[in-house]
Amino acid sequence: MQIKEILSLSPSNQSLVIKGWVRTKRVSANVAFIALNDGSTIHNIQGVVSDGAVSEETLKLVTTGACIAMTGTLIPSQGQGQSVELQVNSIEVYGTADPEKYPLQPKKHSLEFLREIAHLRPRTNTFSAILRVRHALAYAVHTYFNQNQFFYLHTPIITGSDAEGAGEMFRVTTLPATNPPLTEDGKVDFKEDFFGKETNLTVSGQLEGELGAMALSKVYTFGPTFRAENSNTTRHLAEFWMIEPEVAFNELEDNMNLAEDFTKFCIKYALEHCADDIAFLEKRLLDEEKTKKKEEQSELSLTEKLRFVTENDFERITYTEAINILLQSKTHKQGKFQYPVEWGIDLQSEHERWLVEKHFKKPVILTNYPKDIKAFYMKLDEDGKTVRAMDVLFPGIGEIIGGSQREDDYEKLLQRTKEVGIEEESIWWYLETRKFGSAPHAGFGLGFERLVLFVTGMSNIRDVIPFPRTPKTAEF
Numbered sequence: 001m002q003i004k005e006i007l008s009l010s011p012s013n014q015s016l017v018i019k020g021w022v023r024t025k026r027v028s029a030n031v032a033f034i035a036l037n038d039g040s041t042i043h044n045i046q047g048v049v050s051d052g053a054v055s056e057e058t059l060k061l062v063t064t065g066a067c068i069a070m071t072g073t074l075i076p077s078q079g080q081g082q083s084v085e086l087q088v089n090s091i092e093v094y095g096t097a098d099p100e101k102y103p104l105q106p107k108k109h110s111l112e113f114l115r116e117i118a119h120l121r122p123r124t125n126t127f128s129a130i131l132r133v134r135h136a137l138a139y140a141v142h143t144y145f146n147q148n149q150f151f152y153l154h155t156p157i158i159t160g161s162d163a164e165g166a167g168e169m170f171r172v173t174t175l176p177a178t179n180p181p182l183t184e185d186g187k188v189d190f191k192e193d194f195f196g197k198e199t200n201l202t203v204s205g206q207l208e209g210e211l212g213a214m215a216l217s218k219v220y221t222f223g224p225t226f227r228a229e230n231s232n233t234t235r236h237l238a239e240f241w242m243i244e245p246e247v248a249f250n251e252l253e254d255n256m257n258l259a260e261d262f263t264k265f266c267i268k269y270a271l272e273h274c275a276d277d278i279a280f281l282e283k284r285l286l287d288e289e290k291t292k293k294k295e296e297q298s299e300l301s302l303t304e305k306l307r308f309v310t311e312n313d314f315e316r317i318t319y320t321e322a323i324n325i326l327l328q329s330k331t332h333k334q335g336k337f338q339y340p341v342e343w344g345i346d347l348q349s350e351h352e353r354w355l356v357e358k359h360f361k362k363p364v365i366l367t368n369y370p371k372d373i374k375a376f377y378m379k380l381d382e383d384g385k386t387v388r389a390m391d392v393l394f395p396g397i398g399e400i401i402g403g404s405q406r407e408d409d410y411e412k413l414l415q416r417t418k419e420v421g422i423e424e425e426s427i428w429w430y431l432e433t434r435k436f437g438s439a440p441h442a443g444f445g446l447g448f449e450r451l452v453l454f455v456t457g458m459s460n461i462r463d464v465i466p467f468p469r470t471p472k473t474a475e476f
């Protein structure tokens with residue numbers, strides 16, 4: 001039985017075995033207290049070891065980080081916030097953790113330090129809470145789509161498609177398992193292709209997802225995507241997970257409704273299923289806020305912020321309206337944006353965050369971007385200048401979703417591929433879906449880690465994925 005379940009039991013004489021990792025051990029005159037955690041919950045169970053119940057020798061091995069099994073009976077707890085504790089009769093030590101060497105001693109560790117020991121950080125309260133919230137959100141994703149008659153489509157990870165330049169790619173090369181060919185200077189000679197074809201790791205499953213929508217009507221992908229981002233921002237990873245619904249017969253308006261309904265569902269799901277973890281992360285955030293200047297402190301707590309988003313309509317405005325608002329802002333007039341604002345620019349994160357955090361103070365859906373800054377597959381508006389694109393912007397994050405109604409007119413799509421210099425032969429399979437039985441459709445991509453960032457209140461994307469892959473980390 002895991003600690004989460006045990007903590008909900010009533011005291012009894014029945015003998016129980018509880019296994020986990022020691023968080024702390026406190027020894028006083030005739031008794032030792034062991035806080036044990038097994039990752040099933042943010043809460044520890046307290047083991048009470050009365051004098052003589054366990055040998056001195058064994059007790060010495062019970063140090064922070066050690067893995068043990070405690071056997072005993074559940075008794076009422078005098079401590080705050082827990083109703084039961086374990087009166088310990090015996091302890092088995094599975095694995096010790098030398099206090100001189102184990103890095104996670106009970107004190108506050110910086111997130112930077114914990115990033116360097118990503119193999120151990122899930123044992124901290126903060127990271128175990130984040131991983132449980134991440135799990136719940138992943139579950140929410142599948143639950144939402146399943147409840148709404150979407151089919152889960154698995155799109156290729158290794159692909160010849162470059163998704164029209166959504167990001168820099170990682171090239172896939174082949175290497176024989178034994179005796180790889182060597183270059184003259186003795187280095188491994190990677191073959192430059194995959195069985196004679198140029199391939200890369202997928203940057204987005206969208207184009208293949210669209211093929212699914214053209215047959216099954218409603219599909220979604222949820223898989224890893226790879227971009228050789230060398231930007232080192234707090235919002236970009238080289239390997240991240242993307243959720244991409246594609247829906248036949250949906251137009252831009254439906255796409256916005258889906259994006260809003262879906263994100264709200266996921267946030268509500270996490271609030272409902274991870275209340276304890278979110279409360280813990282909220283407290284952590286409050287401590288962090290105290291170190292900030294008064295005017296920079298958040299007005300809402302994490303839970304309040306999450307509730308607010310689920311209970312209020314997202315603001316919906318066009319790109320052109322957004323540009324006008326930005327142009328009229330004091331920040332622009334005083335020349336305080338690093339990137340100057342004018343119609344036609346690709347909005348920078350500073351502009352997006354100003355709109356969301358300073359102006360509207362809620363999530364914003366921006367639509368109808370200039371065609372020149374968006375991908376070729378987005379449906380042209382009547383004016384011929386803008387496309388039916390939409391980006392969803394979240395407070396504290398900026399862009400969380402990018403999507404659009406897709407161009408369904410074969411001739412127009414062909415024209416756009418030529419304009420942007422894409423060779424017809426390279427995406428003949430995509431073009432065929434517009435040649436045969438084309439249908440209006442729309443979809444979007446949500447960066448899963450950006451959603452986890454928002455729900456956990458963390459501020460660096462490296463802290464919401466178990467094994468962050470960035471230009472600096474390649475351990476795993």
Ligand code: ATP
Pocket residue numbers: 166167227229235236237238239240242399400401402403445446447448449450
């Ligand atoms: P950004 O402007 O933040 O670089 P993007 O416009 O390049 O994002 P899209 O191609 O629209 O990204 O991908 C869809 C979604 O995937 C984005 O809205 C974002 O949530 C997420 N995303 C994109 N790149 C990354 C990345 N490197 N790491 C994590 N998430 C990402």
Ligand code: MG
Pocket residue numbers: 166167
């Ligand atoms: Mg990008």
Ligand code: MG
Pocket residue numbers: 399402
């Ligand atoms: Mg973008």
Ligand code: MG
Pocket residue numbers: 391399401402403
């Ligand atoms: Mg985008």
